[in-house]
Amino acid sequence: MSGTPLQLLPVGYFSRPATTADVPAVQRLVTACEVGLHGRATTGADHVAADLVAPAPEASDAVLVHDSGGELAGWGWVKGRRATVHVHPGHTERGLGGLLLAWTEERARRLGGDRLAQTVTDHDRAATALLRSRGYSRLVTEWLLEIATPGEPHVPEPPAGITVRAFRAGDEQSAYRLTEDAFDEWQQRRKSYAEWARHTVERTTFAPAASTVALAGEQMVGAVLSLDVPGDDEGYVERVAVRRDLRNRGIARVLLQESFRAFYRQGKRGCTLWTHSDTGALSLYERMGMTVRRTSTVYSKALTTG
Known part of the structure; x- marks a missing residue:
């Protein structure tokens, strides 16, 4: 990694570019971090794999740091x-x-970026302090919401x-x-179909039976896309979207309850989903009985050149 900040790694550590073959190791690293902070892991291997797909063979968008014994000590990713x-x-x-x-900042600049954002759980005070010390400021708040389903919804x-x-x-x-039309209202860029699919319908945990769509005639006007993570006792809702002109009519509620019921019939007794402050959807979920399990903050920083 010549010419990068990682030349300053402490003695006994070395870095190299990450590849898709590193998915299991990275997932174990992320799991250790999540268990240490929250007591349970929420990031699956298929999520890591989707992030490690580079846009071109020569693009090194992820880096690993190992100790002298070869143990994975850290990683960074930028897209x-x-x-x-x-x-x-x-x-x-x-x-x-x-x-x-x-x-990550240097890599983003080389890719032509003018701003960088990172999500950090509010439990991680050290990471929050680091970002603030490097000039990052709060962009949005994210909430992991949960609902128990002891009976059929x-x-x-x-x-x-x-x-x-x-x-x-x-x-x-x-x-x-x-x-993507729905998320255009707040997301930073529109994804290509290939990138979107890697993070949704092409994931090994995608659960079509617990995903629901709403139709007006033959046109799709609403969708809930869900994941079923092996070994997890909860279902997870990855995407919720309703066409803008048909919102506030109860469509999202119906779709979510259908998904919750499908997971219940599969033996799940609870469901979770993430939302954030730009979507304005928190009140909808709370009216459905969902509560906040934990909070994260997205921090953002303008990148200077030179």
Whole structure:
């Protein structure tokens, strides 16, 4: 990694570019970090794999830091205006987080970026302090919401003119357009279909039976895309979207309750989802009985040149 901040790694540490073959090791690292902070892991291997797909063979958008024994001590990832840094709990307080953060900023500049954002759980005070010390400021708040389903959820009737069914093969392009149109209101850039699919319908944990769509005639106007993580006793909702002109009519509630019911019938007794302050959806979820399990903050910084 010549010419990067990682030349300043402490003695006994070395760095190299990450590849898709590193998915298991990175997932173990992220799991160790999440268990240390929250007592349980939430990031699956398929999520890590989607992030490690580079836009071109020569593009090194992720870097690993190993100790002298070959153990993975930390990693950094950057894509457009987004970045991630994790340092294994056994390797903190050695400056690795600051060096990896500097690497993500340098990499983003080389890719033509003018701003970088990173999400940090509010439990991680050290990471929060580091970001603030490097000039990052709060952009949005994110909430992990949960709901218990000890009994089968009641699903209300859809609004007049709307039909609801489970996701099925052939819905992919319509769901892509619908969710990206909805997320255009607040997301930083529109994803290509290939990138969107890697993070949704092509993930090994994608659960079509617990994903639901709403139709007005033959046109998809709402969708809930869900994941079923092996070994997890909760279902997870990855995407919720309703066409703008049909919002506030109860469509999202019907879709979510259908998804919760599908997970219940599979033996799950709870569901979770993430939302953030730019979507304005928190009040909807709270009215459905969801509560906040934990909070994260997205920090952002303008990148200077030179």
